[in-house]
Amino acid sequence: MSFWVVGLVLAAGLCIAFLFRHPYFLQDVQHLLAKLNVKRRVLQYLKTNYTILDRFLESVETRPNKPFLRFKDETFTYQDADKLSNKAARVFLQSGLVKEGETVALFLGNEPMYPWLWLGLVKIGCSAAFLNSNIRSKSLLHCFDCSGAKTLVAAAELQDAVEEVLPSLLEQQVTVFILSDTCSNAAAQSFTDKMSQASSEPLSKELRSHLTLRSPAAYIYTSGTTGFPKAAVVSHAKLWNACLLVCLTGVTSKDVIYNTLPFYHSAGFFGFCSVIERGITVVLRSKFSASQFWDDCRKYNITVIQYIGEIMRYLTNQPKKLNDQSHTVRLAIGNGLRADVCRDFIGRFGNIQIREFYGATEGNFSLLNYSGKIGAIGRDTFLYKMCFPHAVIKYDIDEGKPLRDSSGLCIQAAKGEPGLLVAQISMTAPFSGYARDLQQTEKKRLHDVCKKGDVYFDTGDLVLVDKDNFIYFQDRVGDTFRWKGENVATTEVTDIMTLADCIKEANVYGVEVPGQEGRAGMAAVILREGQRFDSTGVFKHVAKFLPSYARPRFIRIQSSMDVTVTFKHLKMKLVEEGFNPNKLTDPLYFLDEKVQNYIPLTLDMFSSVTVGKIHI
Template structure:
């Protein structure tokens, strides 16, 4: 009888195990992530009940808890949590007594990756200032635009970047802007020096009168690095900053990790997710002034790095480097970031050892985000059953919807009653998220029109307000979420939407192509835009038009094929490695205006042929039909 009972029990459990493997293969991954999220959520709530509410509070708490723990390793310097706290206090006291800064003042920060970026930032936070991170790649007119847009009355600039102000310094000084440089001396008239004064300042926390924080008020200003137009200053709330600090913990990092940071600190990924993640864990940040593909794995070995933070193109640069012994001799176990293409993902995983990839999605302006905590290559995250049943997840995570949108305008489709329509699973839709306490949108400084443009009202009922991410996503039947494209990069051809990211990934699989940037160009006599691709060939390779044609034939519908190719020696990218498209789109495909080699898809010859002026004229006149 007992034998029969155990046999039946074993058979039942085996059947249940098989059922789970077949129909719910990611059940345990989802459950474990759910439990981890719940634990993190409870920790955040418990911390807040103890008065540890803001990003600054979390740092001070960690500095008290582990004062001698290395916080920042930079070149040959090591700064403990206590070192950073004392130095940030010194800066705060200088700014209070010498500059008269106080709660509510906006201070612009123009600095490279260095420990004093963090120390100055935290010092200004001590005074209750709102800090605006400026992109150090921005020059002249654009830089002045950023400064004027954020409404700052003070600027702190790194000693290595002071020359960037040559063109605009007179305008800043004429506007009675206080300019401080992180140096002991300066040759510029009316520019204040910081380090000499900080040397003499007190390392104690300054005595300031700051009201209790409103978690939905502005903590930071971060400029979006959009590929078109001038940058916009997005307001970052205190609650978003605190929630961002949990990212590395959710990816599996812990207090014993050494986290490699080569991304620019003025970007949210580095400052809030990276530095904030280290603070949350009490971990050590190995800070790099600038990313170097050739030095990357050497640094990881030298500093015993165990976690690295990436943006997708950073990984692509690494896989295109010559093979070295260091690339598998490191101890890196987790790579966390966003924007990793599937083809690069596969090669990265194959080549660099057993590194867990934690691909994620997030936005500067809002808190909606996803994490792919599985081994599935390609998705940016999951939206599993547990998200809907867990009370902590419902409180701290963010609900979202994927809306059906018009193919040409990318505006949401509305019914006769004015309501939006949700797409079915397996269909691409516009990602939107309801505004809430955990997902506030504070807007762009000085740009009400652009702020309003990001909001969707009366989406499902009167009075509701959703944040429009402008990103096209797909949730498949297994609950994986895939990033398809940004609406601004999507173009329409032959009555169909073409996702440039998808085409780029397919082309990127060809072994003779190193870089691909897909976009749409206007062709006289046609509606929409025809596909075009800027390509960089691998060293020693030539364009194989026939192979390219056959590859497209096998992998993409005909309407998404690029009709034109432009060979380049390199592709222009933003400071966060996002591809630039605006100038390429404006250049079009005319051989007279483009000096680089151009090719045209000859569907009869089933290959790409040189795009001569004669061929161009025939296309424009309609003698050659696309």
């Protein structure tokens, strides 16, 4: 055997051994190259000011008759969408009230008019503030004021909510349009009537000549689970980054994507923009329905679905049907999917490829679970960290800030140790912050992380990197609480609680107990239909799977659970209400380790706990 043959055999053997030891290496490199290509494309678009709108107009030219959006029994082609958005743009222009570079607030639910309005605004060089259609009164005024808008467009069915704040809007000389043919209030104008009379001819590109990819394309609000929502600035460059991340999941131009998520939320809007990038068809639904979800998928021949938060769990909780696997869905894209729900979903609805991603509306960093590892949000490799600088750092739950060493720098978290995820802010990974809120913007900037003078974006998320470099979401910083000197991640406890046979849904949080350090764990739960609370079974379950300090000391049985539009559990009110039987009508239970059971929490027992007679 020649020297060269021996060399080739040895080289092949070394390669095989390396891949055996690092089985994800090729996937890691492939994904990194794809992300670098996205970065290269966005930098190229920055030079030419090439926007998502430009991509849309190209599709109008090349595929004018292809279905762009389907809603109920209506189908709109790319050409239809172009003409209708031209009409919407002209209403703004002809009113003489919307000037170059201004923002218009949109207050409506999912309907075709939403994309027509946004596309129309970009065509005339303006941006939109996406108001949550569920907010009212002070919250509505706050969100409107954050945007800096002087014009509001609202759905007809939201007219009552608008009229409630109309005096305040008129004081600010705000122009109010209602999406109806006529208006019951003389202070508002009909948008639909004006739009029907407007021309659908193309608009001059000069109207948006001032736009750059650094310009705001939209303002999308945080969920406001810990106070008033903040308006995150979404630039045209960020739009590209977001929709190209979705495209890395394997979506092709032949797909039909089902979007049940609200447009005023980043997942719904970014998903819509990825439809434009791929030149595909989107099926829009006004509101998510677990009972009609799969019927819609069959009706429209859906191949890609979007999810967020608890949507997948709602689907798996539906009664089983013989046709559960009779559909054309091949891919699911989203975030917030728990590992147990993922397994249940795949086992029930077939081998659908799950692509979990991680990213914040206002953030400058994203991850994608390209390997398909159940429960992970991505991988933490040396190469990825070098190209997209980020860190997982130690965090002090009690102090509410990162731990620092003697030189004032942050301390890297060890493998298997939860830490705060932060991402370096740079020219290629900017953080635009929040509209008209410099204080909140600065709060998200973390200085002197890895070296003096650097600046990182604080995601507010605790994650864990395991020995194989998989990254797992642990909890939001504000949700984690400390008890008995240990940090308790509410997400982890929630996952365990919902595996109990009688519990359908759980919301875990920490409550103050007089005389005790930290917060004691409490769980508000909803029982499965037709089931009673199995106190002994639940105790055995939490005792088996949770350490003593993480076991909920109190359980509250509820008939329904308050959630945000993205199905995140609302905790603040529950935390404030605590475990006082005098204030609550819901059944309350207390963990009694002596009898190894959850027992009903009586008034006498409550008093004994609060004065320290009963130690917890």
